[in-house]
Amino acid sequence: MKNNNNMMCDLESGVCGTAEEEEMEMIDFNQQKKSINLYYVTDPICSHCWALEPTLRRFMKQYEHYFNFKTVMGGLLEKWHGGPVDPANGIHGPADVAGHWREVGKHYRMPIDGSLMIDDPVQSSFPPSRVYKIIQKHYGEEKAFEYLRRAREALFIFNKNIGEGSVLVEIVNEMRLDGEVIVKEADEQTGHDLLNEDFVLTRKLGARGFPTIIMVNEENKGVKIVGGRPFENYVDGLTQVLGEKPAPKQQPVLSALLEEEKLLFAKEIEVMYDVEEADLNNFMDKELSPNSYQVKEILGELYFTTTTK
Numbered sequence: 001m002k003n004n005n006n007m008m009c010d011l012e013s014g015v016c017g018t019a020e021e022e023e024m025e026m027i028d029f030n031q032q033k034k035s036i037n038l039y040y041v042t043d044p045i046c047s048h049c050w051a052l053e054p055t056l057r058r059f060m061k062q063y064e065h066y067f068n069f070k071t072v073m074g075g076l077l078e079k080w081h082g083g084p085v086d087p088a089n090g091i092h093g094p095a096d097v098a099g100h101w102r103e104v105g106k107h108y109r110m111p112i113d114g115s116l117m118i119d120d121p122v123q124s125s126f127p128p129s130r131v132y133k134i135i136q137k138h139y140g141e142e143k144a145f146e147y148l149r150r151a152r153e154a155l156f157i158f159n160k161n162i163g164e165g166s167v168l169v170e171i172v173n174e175m176r177l178d179g180e181v182i183v184k185e186a187d188e189q190t191g192h193d194l195l196n197e198d199f200v201l202t203r204k205l206g207a208r209g210f211p212t213i214i215m216v217n218e219e220n221k222g223v224k225i226v227g228g229r230p231f232e233n234y235v236d237g238l239t240q241v242l243g244e245k246p247a248p249k250q251q252p253v254l255s256a257l258l259e260e261e262k263l264l265f266a267k268e269i270e271v272m273y274d275v276e277e278a279d280l281n282n283f284m285d286k287e288l289s290p291n292s293y294q295v296k297e298i299l300g301e302l303y304f305t306t307t308t309k
């Protein structure tokens with residue numbers, strides 16, 4: 001065999017032969033990954049944020065590898081006053097909220113009962129917001145976001161007053177955290193200080209309504225998307241701040257998603273998997289075994305839960 005030290009085996013073809021590349025080549029491994037900060041400015045009792053959940057979940061599942069996600073509590077309701085709170089939507093007091101919530105839920109097919117606001121109204125969104133901040137502080141963004149979902153389910157579907165400490169303790173306990181300890185800390189100065197930091201950030205970001213999503217790139221340039229928008233709008237916004245079209249991840253399989261979320265409305269499944277409403281039953285039959293989930297209904301909309309705790 002002819003003596004030739006410049007030999008190699010090609011990784012793709014598996015064929016060994018003479019190396020055609022230069023003997024020594026300088027390589028730069030310091031390629032900077034683009035880093036986007038995504039701020040989701042919201043509130044636990046925001047009905048339009050509840051309506052956004054199907055779209056936001058899909059956006060996060062498919063594109064979260066491009067951004068650092070941070071939820072910011074915006075402070076929707078400190079307390080009820082004597083005058084109008086949201087006259088544009090005809091809201092002058094707690095009882096007016098019920099009808100507005102019903103309309104939002106019906107329009108977006110993320111149903112809201114709303115009768116709680118007549119019978120036992122939430123007096124302030126600050127207590128559940130402070131609990132969010134304490135969970136975020138001790139357990140991170142993902143666990144805090146899970147709490148936010150559970151709190152909204154309790155309020156919008158099951159008519160539980162999430163402004164009350166006992167209800168918040170119950171929600172946190174069901175997440176297998178210590179509800180008594182967390183709610184107690186949320187009521188102390190730490191909880192107030194952390195929530196005030198979010199209020200400062202909300203003003204700095206220029207968010208004046210909920211939901212607001214702001215994406216900022218490493219050059220400190222970004223886009224602000226106010227209100228609930230179609231899925232494509234958020235992808236377009238990410239494209240702008242990246243400077244290139246992002247590549248989405250594949251959606252998670254439905255069985256894994258339902259196991260993670262515990263409860264999903266029909267609309268959430270339809271949005272995640274591009275399923276038409278009329279085709280949902282066939283899709284569920286194909287994706288899930290019959291004994292792995294339960295189907296329930298509220299205000300004419302189906303929702304699905306796991307059969308396991």
